[in-house]
Amino acid sequence: MKEKIEALRIEIESAMENTQTSRALYELKLKFQAELKVVMSGMRDLSKEERPAFGKLVNEFKQGMEEKFEARAVVVKQKEMEEKYASERIDITMPGKTVKKGALHPITLVKNELIDIFSGMGFKVFEGPEIETDYYNFTALNTPKDHPARDMQDTFYIAENLLLRTQTSAGQIRVMEKTKPPIKILSPGRVFRSDDDATHSPMFHQMEGLVVDKGITLCDLQGMLGEFAKRMFTSSTKVRLRPSYFPFTEPSVEVDLSCSECGGKGCRLCKGTGWIEVLGAGMVNRHVLENCGVDPDEYTGFAFGMGIERIAMLKYGINNIKTLFENDTRFLKQFEE
Numbered sequence: 001m002k003e004k005i006e007a008l009r010i011e012i013e014s015a016m017e018n019t020q021t022s023r024a025l026y027e028l029k030l031k032f033q034a035e036l037k038v039v040m041s042g043m044r045d046l047s048k049e050e051r052p053a054f055g056k057l058v059n060e061f062k063q064g065m066e067e068k069f070e071a072r073a074v075v076v077k078q079k080e081m082e083e084k085y086a087s088e089r090i091d092i093t094m095p096g097k098t099v100k101k102g103a104l105h106p107i108t109l110v111k112n113e114l115i116d117i118f119s120g121m122g123f124k125v126f127e128g129p130e131i132e133t134d135y136y137n138f139t140a141l142n143t144p145k146d147h148p149a150r151d152m153q154d155t156f157y158i159a160e161n162l163l164l165r166t167q168t169s170a171g172q173i174r175v176m177e178k179t180k181p182p183i184k185i186l187s188p189g190r191v192f193r194s195d196d197d198a199t200h201s202p203m204f205h206q207m208e209g210l211v212v213d214k215g216i217t218l219c220d221l222q223g224m225l226g227e228f229a230k231r232m233f234t235s236s237t238k239v240r241l242r243p244s245y246f247p248f249t250e251p252s253v254e255v256d257l258s259c260s261e262c263g264g265k266g267c268r269l270c271k272g273t274g275w276i277e278v279l280g281a282g283m284v285n286r287h288v289l290e291n292c293g294v295d296p297d298e299y300t301g302f303a304f305g306m307g308i309e310r311i312a313m314l315k316y317g318i319n320n321i322k323t324l325f326e327n328d329t330r331f332l333k334q335f336e337e
Contacts (some may be wrong), residue, residue, distance in 0.1 A: 002052055002057065004039050005057065009034070012028065012164055014307045015028055016286060020076065021080065022076055025073055032069075046211075073112040077290065106312045108171060108317060111205065114188070114232070117143075118228070120229070122184050125187075130190055139291075142247045142248050144290055154193055156194060157190050167195050168189045168191060169208055171187035171208070172185065172208065176292035183210060183212040186209045186210075188206070191205070193266075195321050201325065204307055205307065205308035206305055209303075209304050210301060211303075212300070217283075217300070221282075225239050232311065233257065236263065238258040239256070239260075244280065246280055248303070255280065256275040257276055259275065260276075260315075262274065279304055279310075282303065283301070294299055
C-alpha cells in the first residue's frame, strides 16, 4: 500500500508542477481525489491490526497533498492575474476610441417635416395596419375586383383577401367609417408593390392626406398644396395641377412643382420642362364617400398622396432610390443635424 501511495504522490506532484491554469489544477485535484478513493478501498483487504496504521498514513498523505494544492493554487492564480493585467493594460499614448454619433435617416427627416407642415394646418396623424384586407385597400376605394385600375399596381397577396397594402389610402377608409365629418387626417406609413428600378422600390413610404367637410373644393386643395410646397422647398415654388385619373377621386389631378434646381427655367433634373411631378390628388369620389356612410350631397372632400422617398430625393438631390436603403454610413453622415 505504501508503494501505491508513493506512486500516486509522485504522479500528482509532477502533474501539479505543469499546471498553468486554475481550471487545470481543479481537474487534477478531482483526479487525485478519485485515485485516492481507489487506494483507500484496499483497506478492506488489511487485517484489523494493520488498518489503524494505514488510515493514519492515508490521512497524512491526503493532508499533505491538499496543502500542496493550495500552495500551487496561489502561484497559478497570481500568474493568471499578471497575464490578465498585461492583456488589459491601457496604452495612454494611443488615441482614444470615439463613439460615432448617429443621425436621423433622410426618410425620417422628411416624414417628420411633412408631419410638422400639415399638423400646422390642422391635420391629425392616423397610422393604419400594413397588412390590409382587399376591401379596405381596393374595393372601398372604388376599385372592385374586375376594375382595370388594379392592373396599375402589382400587389403582394398573403391570402385571397389579405395583402401588403399598396397605399395608405386604406387608412382613410377606416377613419371615415368611424368618424363623422369634418375630417382632416394625415396617414403616413410603409407600402408595398412589386416594382423595382432606380426610382421605385418594392417597399417605400407614403404620406396621404384627407379632408372632408361641407363646401370643400379643388381650390382648397391647390391652396393647401401651394403652402406645402413653399414650406418644404422654397418660397418661390409654384404648384401646377394636371388632369389625371384615379378610381378613388373625381376629378383627379397630377401635381407638379416648379423645379427647385433651376427655378422653372428647365434643366437636367426636370428634363427641360421646368416642372417635376410630385404627387397625385383629387376630389374624393362620391362612391368612396357613400361606401363609408358619408352623404356626398352634403359633404365633399379632397385627398392627396405622395411618396416620401420621392420628396427626399428631390429635396436632397438623391438620384437613386436604392441609396436610401443601403445603410451606407458615409451617405447617412451627410444628414447629421
